Amino acid sequence: VSSRELESYRSGQPAQLADVLERVLDKGIVIAGDIQINLLDIELLTVKIRLLIASADKAREMGIDWWEGDAFLSRGNGRGELEQRLRRLEEAAGLPAETEQEPSSS
Amino acid sequence: MSSAPGEAALRRNGSGWYLYGVVAADEAPTELGASPAVDPEHEVVLVREGPLAGVASQVSLEDFDDAALPERLGDTDWLEQKIRAHEQVLEKVLAKASVVPCRFCTVYRSEDELRRFLDERSEALSAALDRVRGLVEIGVKVFVDRERFAAARATRNQEVQELQARASSAGGGRAYLESRRLEQLVSRELERFTSEAGDEIHTRLLAAAKDGLALPLQAPELSGREDEMIFNGAYLVNLSGQEVGAALEALAAEYREAGVHLELTGPWPAYNFVPAELGAT
Numbered sequence: 001v002s003s004r005e006l007e008s009y010r011s012g013q014p015a016q017l018a019d020v021l022e023r024v025l026d027k028g029i030v031i032a033g034d035i036q037i038n039l040l041d042i043e044l045l046t047v048k049i050r051l052l053i054a055s056a057d058k059a060r061e062m063g064i065d066w067w068e069g070d071a072f073l074s075r076g077n078g079r080g081e082l083e084q085r086l087r088r089l090e091e092a093a094g095l096p097a098e099t100e101q102e103p104s105s106s
Numbered sequence: 107m108s109s110a111p112g113e114a115a116l117r118r119n120g121s122g123w124y125l126y127g128v129v130a131a132d133e134a135p136t137e138l139g140a141s142p143a144v145d146p147e148h149e150v151v152l153v154r155e156g157p158l159a160g161v162a163s164q165v166s167l168e169d170f171d172d173a174a175l176p177e178r179l180g181d182t183d184w185l186e187q188k189i190r191a192h193e194q195v196l197e198k199v200l201a202k203a204s205v206v207p208c209r210f211c212t213v214y215r216s217e218d219e220l221r222r223f224l225d226e227r228s229e230a231l232s233a234a235l236d237r238v239r240g241l242v243e244i245g246v247k248v249f250v251d252r253e254r255f256a257a258a259r260a261t262r263n264q265e266v267q268e269l270q271a272r273a274s275s276a277g278g279g280r281a282y283l284e285s286r287r288l289e290q291l292v293s294r295e296l297e298r299f300t301s302e303a304g305d306e307i308h309t310r311l312l313a314a315a316k317d318g319l320a321l322p323l324q325a326p327e328l329s330g331r332e333d334e335m336i337f338n339g340a341y342l343v344n345l346s347g348q349e350v351g352a353a354l355e356a357l358a359a360e361y362r363e364a365g366v367h368l369e370l371t372g373p374w375p376a377y378n379f380v381p382a383e384l385g386a387t
Binding site for chain 1: 125127186189190192206207209210212223227243245321324325371374375377378380381382383384
């Protein structure tokens with residue numbers, strides 16, 4: 001295993017938070033039992049949405065705000081912009097559009 | 107701190123063991139580099155147990171106790187820092203050895219419990235390691251530039267051409283209507299194209315990889331690109347990446363004209379190709 005081979009993949013930029021999140025927070029082995037913390041017990045969805053929004057905020061602070069300008073508006077219909085954005089964030093975080101109750105099977 | 111001192115407070119002062127991932131003991135890197143651990147007070151170490159070794163570091167239960175964690179997770183700066191630390195520790199390991207990555211916040215109460223886990227689940231962990239040995243995960247994100255797509259379609263689609271001509275020659279409200287119709291036509295074309303292109307790209311990358319799967323699309327705010335994401339996939343590939351690299355190049359060349367751009371991420375530990383759950387026996 002050579003790290004030089006691995007380097008050839010890299011674009012030289014740090015990974016984007018969204019790419020790290022969709023792996024570290026959602027994938028990888030989950031170990032049940034005998035464990036201090038079971039992350040599955042924690043409301044991960046709100047955590048993810050919060051992080052994703054924070055990431056967008058950070059981009060805005062850095063001056064990357066194209067989605068608030070014309071470029072964004074010209075692609076949408078100009079209505080419900082915030083709603084659309086929220087919906088996309090929710091979709092990205094794996095939130096169903098309408099939360100349905102689990103069927104109570106027994 | 108509003109909680110009364112007592113057993114809980116004492117427990118919280120202790121430390122736990124954060125497990126990043128598992129490697130084969132005989133492949134384990136001799137030094138883990140200077141990756142900052144999720145708790146910078148402690149070093150990343152190898153906990154060797156039989157044929158396996160856990161990549162782990164001690165963490166303060168002030169932060170990582172199940173009672174404290176929900177609050178910590180609400181602090182996005184804290185969370186991003188920890189999540190990135192988790193990933194960077196594993197990237198260092200991945201450069202030297204095959205690794206089965208754990209999900210964020212896998213914490214044991216003691217070193218003994220961590221060792222017991224490595225021992226008792228040795229078989230399942232070894233099987234997971236065998237599956238990813240010599241392989242890494244890459245991410246492939248596919249974007250389309252809507253304007254370039256529309257321009258490319260116009261050269262081939264007569265209906266688009268006619269609408270474009272009418273929109274530019276008409277004036278006032280008429281021009282608006284024509285351009286709305288054009289917009290709608292392009293949207294329909296784009297929708298059809300993206301699902302076909304997504305399928306085609308995924309199929310060809312799968313053929314060049316050991317395994318692969320489609321991930322949910324990311325919001326444009328997060329991809330950092332104005333272009334629309336039309337496909338998001340993860341693939342398990344050889345370290346050299348030769349086959350998949352060739353497939354990517356060919357796809358990028360074929361789809362460039364349609365305004366499609368492929369973006370590669372990784373190499374990642376094989377997060378998407380290890381068992382979702384490793385239950386206790």
